[in-house]
Amino acid sequence: xxxxxxxxxxxxxxxxxxxxxxxxxxxxxxxxxxxxxxxxxxxxxxxxxxxxxxxxxxxxxxxxxxxxxxxxxxxxxxxxxxxxxxxxxxxxxxxxxxxxxxxxxxxxxxxxxxxxxxxxxxxxxxxxxxxxxxxxxxxxxxxxxxxxxxxxxxxxxxxxxxxxxxxxxxxxxxxxxxxxxxxxxxxxxxxxxxxxxxxxxxxxxxxxxxxxxxxxxxxxxxxxxxxxxxxxxxxxxxxxxxxxxxxxxxxxxxxxxxxxxxxxxxxxxxxxxxxxxxxxxxxxxxxxxxxxxxxxxxxxxxxxxxxxxxxxxxxxxxxxxxxxxxxxx
Amino acid sequence: xxxxxxxxxxxxxxxxxxxxxxxxxxxxxxxxxxxxxxxxxxxxxxxxxxxxxxxxxxxxxxxxxxxxxxxxxxxxxxxxxxxxxxxxxxxxxxxxxxxxxxxxxxxxxxxxxxxxxxxxxxxxxxxxxxxxxxxxxxxxxxxxxxxxxxxxxxxxxxxxxxxxxxxxxxxxxxxxxxxxxxxxxxxxxxxxxxxxxxxxxxxxxxxxxxxxxxxxxxxxxxxxxxxxxxxxxxxxxxxxxxxxxxxxxxxxxxxxxxxxxxxxxxxxxxxxxxxxxxxxxxxxxxxxxxxxxxxxxxxxxxxxxxxxxxxxxxxxxxxxxxxxxxxxxxxxxxxxxxxxxxxxxxxxxxxxxxxxxxxxxxxxxxxxxxxxxxxxxxxxxxxxxxxxxxxxxxx
Numbered sequence: 001x002x003x004x005x006x007x008x009x010x011x012x013x014x015x016x017x018x019x020x021x022x023x024x025x026x027x028x029x030x031x032x033x034x035x036x037x038x039x040x041x042x043x044x045x046x047x048x049x050x051x052x053x054x055x056x057x058x059x060x061x062x063x064x065x066x067x068x069x070x071x072x073x074x075x076x077x078x079x080x081x082x083x084x085x086x087x088x089x090x091x092x093x094x095x096x097x098x099x100x101x102x103x104x105x106x107x108x109x110x111x112x113x114x115x116x117x118x119x120x121x122x123x124x125x126x127x128x129x130x131x132x133x134x135x136x137x138x139x140x141x142x143x144x145x146x147x148x149x150x151x152x153x154x155x156x157x158x159x160x161x162x163x164x165x166x167x168x169x170x171x172x173x174x175x176x177x178x179x180x181x182x183x184x185x186x187x188x189x190x191x192x193x194x195x196x197x198x199x200x201x202x203x204x205x206x207x208x209x210x211x212x213x214x215x216x217x218x219x220x221x222x223x224x225x226x227x228x229x230x231x232x233x234x235x236x237x238x239x240x241x242x243x244x245x246x247x248x249x250x251x252x253x254x255x256x257x258x259x260x261x262x263x264x265x266x267x268x269x270x271x272x273x274x275x276x277x278x279x280x281x282x283x284x285x286x287x288x289x290x291x292x293x294x295x296x297x298x299x300x301x302x303x304x305x306x307x308x309x310x311x312x313x314x315x316x317x318x319x320x321x322x323x324x325x326x327x328x329x
Numbered sequence: 330x331x332x333x334x335x336x337x338x339x340x341x342x343x344x345x346x347x348x349x350x351x352x353x354x355x356x357x358x359x360x361x362x363x364x365x366x367x368x369x370x371x372x373x374x375x376x377x378x379x380x381x382x383x384x385x386x387x388x389x390x391x392x393x394x395x396x397x398x399x400x401x402x403x404x405x406x407x408x409x410x411x412x413x414x415x416x417x418x419x420x421x422x423x424x425x426x427x428x429x430x431x432x433x434x435x436x437x438x439x440x441x442x443x444x445x446x447x448x449x450x451x452x453x454x455x456x457x458x459x460x461x462x463x464x465x466x467x468x469x470x471x472x473x474x475x476x477x478x479x480x481x482x483x484x485x486x487x488x489x490x491x492x493x494x495x496x497x498x499x500x501x502x503x504x505x506x507x508x509x510x511x512x513x514x515x516x517x518x519x520x521x522x523x524x525x526x527x528x529x530x531x532x533x534x535x536x537x538x539x540x541x542x543x544x545x546x547x548x549x550x551x552x553x554x555x556x557x558x559x560x561x562x563x564x565x566x567x568x569x570x571x572x573x574x575x576x577x578x579x580x581x582x583x584x585x586x587x588x589x590x591x592x593x594x595x596x597x598x599x600x601x602x603x604x605x606x607x608x609x610x611x612x613x614x615x616x617x618x619x620x621x622x623x624x625x626x627x628x629x630x631x632x633x634x635x636x637x638x639x640x641x642x643x644x645x646x647x648x649x650x651x652x653x654x655x656x657x658x659x660x661x662x663x664x665x666x667x668x669x670x671x672x673x674x675x676x677x678x679x680x681x682x683x684x685x686x687x688x689x690x691x692x693x694x695x696x697x698x699x700x701x702x703x704x705x706x707x708x709x710x711x712x713x714x715x716x717x718x719x720x721x722x723x724x
Contacts, residue, residue, distance in 0.1 A: 052531045056397070067539035077529045079400055080538030082419055085393035088385070092353060092397025092405070093529060095381035099352045099403055102379060111531050129393065132386035 006101050006110045008139065011217040014048060017210055021047050030066040030073040035242025037232035037249065038062050038145045041206050042116060045143065045230075048213040049220060051076060053112040054093060058086035058126055060118030061234075062145065064152040077111075084125050086115040087133030087142060094138040112220050113140045119160040120150050123187045130191070134225040137197035141219045141226045144187050147234035155237045159185035162257070163304065164297050165289045167237075172292040179292065183304055187229045192263050197224050202262040205231040207249025208272060211260060218262075231258050239288025251283040256309040268315045280305050331509035331575070338501035341469040341508045342434050342494070343368035345476035346406055347378050348516040351432075353398035353405040355383045355391040359413040360446055361498040362436035366408065388413040392420035392433070399429035400537055402525040404480065407431065410498060411438030414452040424491045425460030426553065427538060430483035430523070433461075434476065435495040436502035437599075439688055447689010448498035450599060450651035454662050457628055460553055462492040462560070464626035465599040467584075469506045472496045474577065475625075477511075477520055481567045484523050488556060488563055497600035499689065511575055519574045560629045582631035584623035585638050587613065591620030593704035594639060594678075596667055597648040598624040601685070601692045605648065608697030619701060624663070635670040644679040644707040646700050650686040660684055660717035679713045685720035696720050 014020045025046035032039040038061055046053065055074060057063045058081040066073055067080065081089040094113050100106040115133075117126055122144035130142050149167055150156040156169040163183045166172055170180040188201045200222050204212040212230070219226035233248035235241065240248060252258035256277045261270045280302050284290040293301075336344065342365045346354075354373070356366035372378040381398075385391035388409045395405035409417060414435065424431060439449040453463060462483055466472040472494070479492035496502050527535050541549065561582070568581040584602070587609055588594060595605050602623045612619035622639055624631070639645060649661025658664045660682040671677045683700050685692045699720070707713055 054529055054531065064540060067536060069539045069541040069545055072536040072539050074536055075534060077531065077534045078536045079397070079529050080423075081393065081397075082423065084419060085389060088390040088393030089397040089400075091383055091390075092355070092394035092399075093401055094397075095353045095383050095394065096398040096401035096403035096405075099379065099381045100401065103352070105402070108531055128386055129390055132390060135386075136384065 004102055006098060007108070008110045008223050009052060009112060010221045011048070013214045013217060014210065020213060021050065023047070025049065025051065025053065025075045027073050027075055029071050031068065032061065032065040033236050033242065035235040035245040037206050037234055037245050038118075038147055040245065041145050041212070041230050041232045044206070044209055044212055045114065045116070045216050046074075046076065048216050049112045049114060052109050053114060054079070056081050056086050056090045056093065056113070056115045058115065058117045058121035059083035060121050061147065061152045062116050062118065081115075083121045085129045086117040086121050086126050087129035087131070087140070090115045090140040090142070091133045091136060091138045094140055110139070115140060115142045117142065117144055118151070119144055119146045119148060119158045119187070123185050123190055124159050127190070131195065134191055134195040134198045134227065137224050139224055141216070141228065143228045143230055145230045145232045146187070147232050147237055149234065149237045151234050151237045160187065163301055164293050166292055167289070177292070177294065178297045188227065188263065191227050195225070198227065199224055200226040200262070200264050201228070203229045203231070203258065203260055205249040205253055205258060205260065206233070207246045207253070208260065211271065215262065237289070240286045244286055248283070248286065251278070251286070254278045255280045255283040256305045256312070257283055259308070259312050270312055270315065273312065277309055331511050331515070333507055333509050335505040336469050336508040336510070337364065337503050337505050338466070338469045338472045338496040339364035339436060339503065340368060341473040342476050342496070343372070344508075344510050345473045346434070347372055348511060348513055349404065349477060349480055349520060350378070351380055351406045352403040353381045353383065353395060355385045355394040355405070355407045357385045357388055357391050357409070357413065359410050359438070361438060361502045362408045362410040362434065364502065365434055365436070388417035389419060392417045392424060395431040396420060396424055396427065396429050399431045400427070400525065400529045402523065402528040404523040405431045406434060408434035410436050411452050412441055415440060415455060421456050421459035421461060423538070426549070428489035429491060430480070430489050431491045432476070432479050432483065433491065433493045435493055436498045437495055438498045445688050446498070448500055448600070449687055449689060450495070453493050453495045454627070454651040456493060457662070460490065461628060462490050462626065463495065463628040465495045465497070465624070466501060467600055467602045467623060469501060470508045472501060473508050473510065474571065474575070474579070477516060478567055478571055480523070481520050481571075482560070482564055485563050485567070486526065487559055490556065495599070500600035509575070515574050519570055557629050561631065564626065564629070579625070582625055582634045583638060584621070584625065586621040586623065588620035588622060588638060588642070590618055592618040592643045592708060593701060594620045594622055594642045594645045595648055595697065595700065596622050596624070596639070596645050596663060598627060598663070599650060601648055601650065604692055604694060605697055608694050608701070611694065612701050617701060617705065630666050630670070632670045635667065636674055639671065639678060640674045640676070642678045644681070644704040646704050647680070647682045648685050648692065649682055652684075652687065658682055658716050679707050681707060681713050681716055681718065683718050683720050690721065692720065699723070
């Protein structure tokens with residue numbers, strides 16, 4: 001194939017929260033719940049992606065609670081995709097911009113093409129389209145904003161819903177006291193290794209905004225497919241007080257329920273590894289979805305998390321991959 | 330000017346798509362339409378066609394990819410057959426409702442079970458209520474022509490609708506016939522470049538497909554319905570221009586073959602019309618006033634034209650080539666809308682339906698002779714004694 005300059009965008013890291021772009025690309029005008037983790041996440045992603053961006057919004061909270069007709073919160077172009085096909089619609093958009101650029105019908109910078117998919121739209125019903133997009137090597141950032149359930153339909157279990165969660169499809173009862181009996185899928189691991197053109201995968205938490213914004217920028221600077229698994233606590237689905245969204249995002253890291261890392265050209269870089277992990281109970285006790293669990297269930301969760309922590313410790317060489325969070329005064 | 334070649338229906342489609350300068354192509358293999366994509370893949374590989382060739386991971390993805398491409402202002406094509414057409418089902422309404430004028434090129438095939446490679450119209454006919462423009466070609470030449478006409482009609486700013494250009498699997502898709510391949514200048518005269526009115530772009534941000542309130546639903550549905558009222562006029566214009574530029578003689582909606590004084594008529598779409606035409610000639614030689622009405626576009630359905638051109642016929646038999654289990658007439662699809670189109674006439678023709686060409690079976694001359702006998706008996710009896718005949722199973 002002939003070489004062609006598509007004018008791909010490249011971004012510098014954001015050095016501090018203060019130096020983050022002032023302009024917002026995800027603005028008020030939506031109907032998300034108070035304390036919505038995915039909405040805050042959207043704002044941060046859109047802010048650092050900037051104006052030359054196209055969002056693909058598969059059905060999910062960030063579609064249903066955001067995109068009221070004639071009143072959407074996106075200051076950049078946005079297109080709805082079915083919950084099934086975020087990766088495929090994004091592939092078509094990317095293909096269109098490539099051919100339009102080659103034919104001289106478009107001469108701007110190559111747009112940031114970002115799929116903002118929920119956990120169901122990423123690794124359940126949307127998995128096939130996401131995988132194929134990455135396999136084919138489209139220059140698309142696929143984001144899984146993980147609120148750990150099918151939330152806008154009334155909190156049903158998804159493949160990333162944690163063990164023991166009470167959802168409307170996994171209600172605890174006499175026969176099934178723990179509610180959800182399965183442990184979650186691991187989205188980054190589904191994509192890492194199986195997609196030769198995928199070069200960058202990272203995890204984030206809304207509680208670590210600088211880390212988050214820089215991972216977005218890094219992902220967008222790659223000239224191929226990238227994937228971010230973004231923890232976005234959900235007050236409604238997890239049943240915690242809406243003022244605790246950031247706290248949940250922190251406790252997830254501090255207990256080892258979630259870890260922050262980058263996978264770049266085959267190597268893992270972990271950041272924000274706690275010196276001493278808190279017990280998972282510290283995280284779970286704030287969340288109504290775990291309230292019914294007995295001690296043996298919490299012990300089972302702890303054992304699952306301990307195993308994850310062992311893996312982190314084994315693989316981790318803590319490095320400052322991206323600028324760290326500013327220290328508290 | 331036109332260059333005459335022996336081409337299969339699949340090659341004819343690929344040649345027309347090349348001349349239409351399609352920009353995004355999304356493939357997935359399923360027989361028999363696959364050959365269209367194979368030819369397009371070669372054209373892209375050889376540098377004859379500057380397009381993005383995306384290997385979809387299934388038909389659902391195929392339609393999703395072309396949706397995204399069309400939303401950005403690229404001319405996009407995909408295609409399928411049989412269960413591939415039904416696997417993609419979620420996307421038909423978003424494509425039509427989103428007013429993305431993509432083209433889906435179909436070489437039709439039976440649905441499962443059981444697995445069968447044969448031609449049947451049931452696959453694409455199942456999409457008829459989703460707001461697409463749908464029509465069957467009856468020769469490789471018409472495949473070529475409908476491909477260009479499809480884009481012209483669908484991309485018309487008054488219309489903006491996706492098109493399903495269908496051909497019968499194997500009968501048309503894999504049997505070569507003479508095709509006049511138009512020149513690029515002819516195509517350019519007929520088909521202006523695609524221009525999306527509100528593309529997904531970075532220069533003018535837009536939102537496509539936000540949620541609406543229930544009270545906003547009906548007005549949008551009504552708008553789509555109104556577009557279908559405008560569609561016949563646009564099809565007439567496009568057909569007239571096409572006939573002028575390419576030297577053809579298409580009727581926009583119905584091929585009317587020896588219908589003027591016909592007492593009995595076959596109502597048909599697609600490949601079997603070629604045998605049907607021969608049957609009509611044979612019957613005429615025997616002194617039977619037979620004719621044929623061939624549907625060119627099943628969506629939009631040409632209600633008025635049917636009433637005008639078939640009202641005088643005494644008995645009409647539909648050749649169904651698709652199934653509608655449990656439907657009003659217990660047979661195929663065409664009979665329902667044919668009868669509805671004739672309902673307001675003071676004197677209505679009698680009708681019956683013939684389930685023929687299912688599973689990829691050939692509809693033979695003798696079959697048409699049998700059908701003619703049934704229709705003649707119907708005329709004689711002045712009533713329809715049986716609404717459905719399963720051809721090949723009748724005594």
